[in-house]
Amino acid sequence: MHDVMVPNVNIGLVGHVDHGKTTLVSGLTGVWTDRHSEEMKRGISIRLGYADATFYRCEKHEGGEGYSISPDCPVCGEKCAPFRTVSFVDAPGHETLMATMLSGSALMDGAMLVIAANEPCPQPQTKEHLMALELVGIKNIVIVQNKIDVVSPQDALKHYKQIKAFVKGTIAEDAPIIPVSAQKKINIGALIQALDTYIPAPERDPGATAQMLIARSFDINKPGSNWRDLKGGVIGGSLTQGAIKDGDDIEIRPGIQMQVENRTVWKPIITKVVSIHTGERKVAEATPGGLMAIGTKLDPAITKSDMLVGQVAGHVGELPEILDHLTFTVKLMDRVVGSGSELDITPLKHKEPLMLSVGTAVTVGVVTNTKKDQAEVVLKRPVCADVGARIAISRQVEGRWRLIGMGILAE
Numbered sequence: 001m002h003d004v005m006v007p008n009v010n011i012g013l014v015g016h017v018d019h020g021k022t023t024l025v026s027g028l029t030g031v032w033t034d035r036h037s038e039e040m041k042r043g044i045s046i047r048l049g050y051a052d053a054t055f056y057r058c059e060k061h062e063g064g065e066g067y068s069i070s071p072d073c074p075v076c077g078e079k080c081a082p083f084r085t086v087s088f089v090d091a092p093g094h095e096t097l098m099a100t101m102l103s104g105s106a107l108m109d110g111a112m113l114v115i116a117a118n119e120p121c122p123q124p125q126t127k128e129h130l131m132a133l134e135l136v137g138i139k140n141i142v143i144v145q146n147k148i149d150v151v152s153p154q155d156a157l158k159h160y161k162q163i164k165a166f167v168k169g170t171i172a173e174d175a176p177i178i179p180v181s182a183q184k185k186i187n188i189g190a191l192i193q194a195l196d197t198y199i200p201a202p203e204r205d206p207g208a209t210a211q212m213l214i215a216r217s218f219d220i221n222k223p224g225s226n227w228r229d230l231k232g233g234v235i236g237g238s239l240t241q242g243a244i245k246d247g248d249d250i251e252i253r254p255g256i257q258m259q260v261e262n263r264t265v266w267k268p269i270i271t272k273v274v275s276i277h278t279g280e281r282k283v284a285e286a287t288p289g290g291l292m293a294i295g296t297k298l299d300p301a302i303t304k305s306d307m308l309v310g311q312v313a314g315h316v317g318e319l320p321e322i323l324d325h326l327t328f329t330v331k332l333m334d335r336v337v338g339s340g341s342e343l344d345i346t347p348l349k350h351k352e353p354l355m356l357s358v359g360t361a362v363t364v365g366v367v368t369n370t371k372k373d374q375a376e377v378v379l380k381r382p383v384c385a386d387v388g389a390r391i392a393i394s395r396q397v398e399g400r401w402r403l404i405g406m407g408i409l410a411e
């Protein structure tokens with residue numbers, strides 16, 4: 001591992017099932033396949049996956065040639081310095097896992113939209129994932145035209161034009177389209193160059209109060225953990241602002257569900273940070289950018305099996321309110337995308353159940369009040385969120401949750 005501090009960004013991988021997202025991350029990190037198959041064995045591949053990469057650039061070459069995942073320049077063999085570390089958030093492509101994709105999108109500074117060259121574009125989930133990026137406000141997008149090794153140059157060009165037509169008028173209209181073969185490792189340098197250019201490390205405020213969105217939580221003592229020297233109950237995710245240090249007392253909200261006099265209440269969890277990892281490194285302090293894992297003094301029974309996913313961690317007393325009902329402005333799309341039949345979206349109805357994604361939290365609620373562009377929803381599970389937070393709204397259409405619009409949390 002290197003000792004140079006380089007900017008870190010979180011890049012999401014989205015796109016239709018089997019278009020090669022996992023293979024691509026493997027090519028960009030050199031390690032992912034093993035970890036992924038390890039996860040598969042443990043039966044948790046439906047959850048979000050993470051992998052870290054360090055990118056190197058040789059100053060001696062123009063274009064994508066000098067970009068690689070190895071410190072040795074692929075052209076001249078000279079040693080190069082790292083210029084960027086990247087945490088990949090791999091969202092599963094399957095349509096029933098849209099909630100997981102939305103939960104992961106809260107962590108993304110930008111996204112790679114992976115589209116296979118050997119299938120007509122757009123496929124249903126490609127449409128739905130692009131719409132999700134648009135709704136959650138992810139503007140920095142690089143389109144990867146994958147599997148170019150299995151089509152002729154003419155067909156690749158035809159397909160490229162299909163992608164161009166598909167993204168016209170969307171948030172990805174000006175996104176670069178990089179033809180690659182993840183499997184044959186063709187054009188990976190150009191892809192790294194595009195990621196560097198189009199997904200910059202965002203401005204963040206390390207001086208603000210800490211807010212960590214939790215996207216994984218587990219028992220470190222279980223076999224298969226990547227962070228063997230962390231101890232106790234572990235939470236993983238990303239800081240959106242502020243910093244967390246080793247030894248800090250932290251609070252996790254909403255916390256634990258309890259029954260008090262026949263009422264369900266949520267009690268924030270208070271604990272101490274005993275170790276921090278970013279990527280493969282142990283660090284004394286975590287700042288925004290990249291994914292991290294924090295070892296705490298919590299009993300692993302509280303953190304096991306992703307039980308704290310969707311919660312927020314920060315310093316004691318400094319987190320946003322715990323909300324068991326949300327009032328938000330609503331902007332609905334015209335039609336449901338990604339379904340076989342693209343149905344019109346009707347206004348929200350009183351008593352209608354909705355699935356709402358806020359930060360990494362995915363929660364279900366019932367509409368209790370609705371006006372033209374505002375709604376109130378009572379939640380089954382509360383969330384911890386600030387006024388102004390973005391809310392992705394899904395409703396049941398033809399038996400599954402479909403993304404129908406976006407909300408902004410009001411006072």
Ligand SMILES: Nc1nc2c(ncn2[C@@H]2O[C@H](COP(=O)(O)OP(=O)(O)OP(=O)(O)O)[C@@H](O)[C@H]2O)c(=O)[nH]1
Pocket residue numbers: 015016017018019020021022023024091092093094146147148149150180181182183184
């Ligand atoms: N020929 C060829 N095959 C590829 C390429 N990239 C991926 N594949 C194959 O396509 C299949 C799907 O790849 P994955 O990487 O699992 O796809 P995915 O998008 O992660 O799929 P989900 O996680 O299920 O959404 C696998 O059999 C890969 O070996 C490529 O560039 N060329």
